[in-house]
Amino acid sequence: xxxxxxxxxxxxxxxxxxxxxxxxxxxxxxxxxxxxxxxxxxxxxxxxxxxxxxxxxxxxxxxxxxxxxxxxxxxxxxxxxxxxxxxxxxxxxxxxxxxxxxxxxxxxxxxxxxxxxxxxxxxxxxxxxxxxxxxxxxxxxxxxxxxxxxxxxxxxxxxxxxxxxxxxxxxxxxxxxxxxxxxxxxxxxxxxxxxxxxxxxxxxxxxxxxxxxxxxxxxxxxxxxxxxxxxxxxxxxxxxxxxxxxxxxxxxxxxxxxxxxxxxxxxxxxxxxxxxxxxxxxxxxxxxxxxxxxxxxxxxxxxxxxxxxxxxxxxxxxxxxxxxxxxxxxxxxxxxxxxxxxxxxxxxxxxxxxxxxxxxxxxxxxxxxxxxxxxxxxxxxxxxxxxxxxxxxxxxxxxxxxxxxxxxxxxxxxxxxxxxxxxxxxxxxxxxxxx
Numbered sequence: 487x488x489x490x491x492x493x494x495x496x497x498x499x500x501x502x503x504x505x506x507x508x509x510x511x512x513x514x515x516x517x518x519x520x521x522x523x524x525x526x527x528x529x530x531x532x533x534x535x536x537x538x539x540x541x542x543x544x545x546x547x548x549x550x551x552x553x554x555x556x557x558x559x560x561x562x563x564x565x566x567x568x569x570x571x572x573x574x575x576x577x578x579x580x581x582x583x584x585x586x587x588x589x590x591x592x593x594x595x596x597x598x599x600x601x602x603x604x605x606x607x608x609x610x611x612x613x614x615x616x617x618x619x620x621x622x623x624x625x626x627x628x629x630x631x632x633x634x635x636x637x638x639x640x641x642x643x644x645x646x647x648x649x650x651x652x653x654x655x656x657x658x659x660x661x662x663x664x665x666x667x668x669x670x671x672x673x674x675x676x677x678x679x680x681x682x683x684x685x686x687x688x689x690x691x692x693x694x695x696x697x698x699x700x701x702x703x704x705x706x707x708x709x710x711x712x713x714x715x716x717x718x719x720x721x722x723x724x725x726x727x728x729x730x731x732x733x734x735x736x737x738x739x740x741x742x743x744x745x746x747x748x749x750x751x752x753x754x755x756x757x758x759x760x761x762x763x764x765x766x767x768x769x770x771x772x773x774x775x776x777x778x779x780x781x782x783x784x785x786x787x788x789x790x791x792x793x794x795x796x797x798x799x800x801x802x803x804x805x806x807x808x809x810x811x812x813x814x815x816x817x818x819x820x821x822x823x824x825x826x827x828x829x830x831x832x833x834x835x836x837x838x839x840x841x842x843x844x845x846x847x848x849x850x851x852x853x854x855x856x857x858x859x860x861x862x863x864x865x866x867x868x869x870x871x872x873x874x875x876x877x878x879x880x881x882x883x884x885x886x887x888x889x890x891x892x893x894x895x896x897x898x899x900x901x902x903x904x905x906x907x908x909x910x911x912x913x914x915x916x917x918x919x920x921x
Contacts, residue, residue: 674695756771786824832871
């Protein structure tokens with residue numbers, strides 16, 4: 487649908503310019519409209535997601551969920567994408583990021599293979615699978631911290647034509663970003679074949695053990711600048727810790743500057759991995775099991791050389807252990823105190839989830855201490871922004887015996903106390919009440 491505007495207005499503008507002999511202006515207007523049309527097409531089709539052809543079959547409803555597919559992707563069913571490319575072949579050259587939803591219904595789809603070959607300007611590829619009847623069950627966490635039951639597809643079980651087509655995309659020299667979700671037994675050599683791999687995301691995936699006897703060539707190591715993985719370091723241990731025949735690590739972390747980890751409870755494995763990193767600048771930890779009391783402990787075990795070089799730190803920690811005392815449920819002050827004195831830390835983001843009414847008073851007191859701590863500019867020289875997001879999860883609290891009185895306390899806390907902290911220009915505070 488075009489932007490609402492009477493068509494006569496378009497005609498009037500063009501006719502006025504023509505009658506005034508403003509041919510150059512009319513030509514410039516036409517060029518501007520054409521340039522705007524081209525720019526809009528580039529933005530519209532920059533990132534697309536190919537949904538299965540039979541999107542209404544059982545088990546595929548999740549494909550249209552905002553939790554499964556990032557909002558930046560334009561979602562197209564396979565048949566709609568085929569019609570679009572057939573009508574306007576130049577659209578395929580505008581696609582830079584492609585998300586392929588692997589499903590049993592399109593494993594043997596010849597149309598999908600033909601369509602994949604037409605996207606020859608890709609810079610990023612995302613592969614995900616959400617339902618395979620015979621697969622193992624994995625519990626993952628969507629970006630909205632909503633538990634979602636997902637299924638892991640073994641890479642070795644993909645049909646050979648589809649696997650080869652996907653590998654062909656990974657081998658293209660322009661492809662620099664690779665993302666995989668819910669795949670198991672991913673062969674290590676798959677990442678070596680990538681042309682210019684700089685960003686690798688393995689969300690709830692497992693990497694198959696590498697064959698060290700084949701790894702005599704040091705030039706074939708995997709080197710990335712940004713790494714993200716879920717289910718903890720154990721899930722991709724062959725990628726993180728394997729070495730080739732002469733002892734060289736298969737994953738070169740010397741160029742790594744950004745690390746994002748979605749943990750379950752593998753704190754020790756994360757600390758061990760961080761010991762090998764010295765040039766990391768951005769760290770993101772998302773955990774569903776670690777309590778807030780253990781976060782300062784985790785940070786205290788991270789090598790000082792790593793913490794002192796951090797420019798941004800993001801912590802999304804969902805407290806899910808009812809036995810933890812309220813005093814230890816939320817502790818942003820302790821986290822900030824652990825990081826104080828680091829000269830280059832400029833951005834700190836904390837996500838706090840409150841699920842019981844007993845935590846309200848503790849949270850308020852701790853936020854007041856946080857405000858006083860951030861006022862000490864000597865301890866945080868380079869800090870430019872602190873983002874604290876507090877989630878009052880009323881639905882889960884009600885499931886645990888929360889009452890209407892408890893909900894009133896949450897709402898009063900949000901509407902009465904937290905606005906006082908917003909006067910701090912350094913602190914970006916967001917309070918969300920989920921019903």
